[in-house]
Amino acid sequence: ALAIPAAVCMLQEQEVHAAEMERTFIAIKPDGVQRGLIAEIISRFERKGFKLVAIKIVVPSKEFAQKHYHDLKERPFFDGLCDFLSSGPVIAMVWEGEGVIKYGRKLIGATDPQKSEPGTIRGDLAVVVGRNIIHGSDGPETAKDEINLWFKPDELVSYSSNAEKWLYG
Numbered sequence: 001a002l003a004i005p006a007a008v009c010m011l012q013e014q015e016v017h018a019a020e021m022e023r024t025f026i027a028i029k030p031d032g033v034q035r036g037l038i039a040e041i042i043s044r045f046e047r048k049g050f051k052l053v054a055i056k057i058v059v060p061s062k063e064f065a066q067k068h069y070h071d072l073k074e075r076p077f078f079d080g081l082c083d084f085l086s087s088g089p090v091i092a093m094v095w096e097g098e099g100v101i102k103y104g105r106k107l108i109g110a111t112d113p114q115k116s117e118p119g120t121i122r123g124d125l126a127v128v129v130g131r132n133i134i135h136g137s138d139g140p141e142t143a144k145d146e147i148n149l150w151f152k153p154d155e156l157v158s159y160s161s162n163a164e165k166w167l168y169g
């Protein structure tokens with residue numbers, strides 16, 4: 001085995017620490033799961049260079065869906081939206097990387113798939129706003145809140161990947 005000098009080990013440790021980056025909460029909603037789009041959606045985040053640090057499949061209760069969408073409780077579609085989110089399995093994920101919150105939203109596309117650009121997830125794969133297959137946090141505060149709502153701290157895995165030095169230089 002190759003002996004790694006202590007100084008290099010320290011450098012690696014520092015790099016791992018420096019690589020602690022922005023995180024966002026991404027969920028594939030029940031329509032995306034039922035339509036067999038899990039791998040397609042994950043691959044778009046993965047190929048971009050973002051890092052998956054948490055993932056699980058879960059059927060949220062309606063109460064849980066109401067918590068997740070609490071900001072929208074005054075909207076007319078709130079009840080239907082919460083019924084829908086709790087209607088089947090959801091893939092809950094946390095993705096990490098430089099600018100992942102904002103760029104994740106770009107990968108996802110506009111809320112209404114009719115207005116999403118081609119090339120985006122909703123633009124390419126969905127047709128109507130009530131079945132737009134994916135959720136992504138819309139800012140740093142929501143990202144933090146949603147990650148905390150959906151995951152326990154020990155479900156998040158910090159690791160360094162060999163790709164990072166090629167992605168970030």
Ligand code: ADP
Nearest residue numbers: 072077081110111129130131132134135136138
């Ligand atoms: P986004 O998911 O793009 O952040 P919002 O936070 O505004 O969008 O809305 C949350 C979700 O509520 C949307 O993804 C969509 O599923 C649903 N939604 C938004 N607007 C409508 C609407 N007019 N009719 C039905 N469902 C809607």
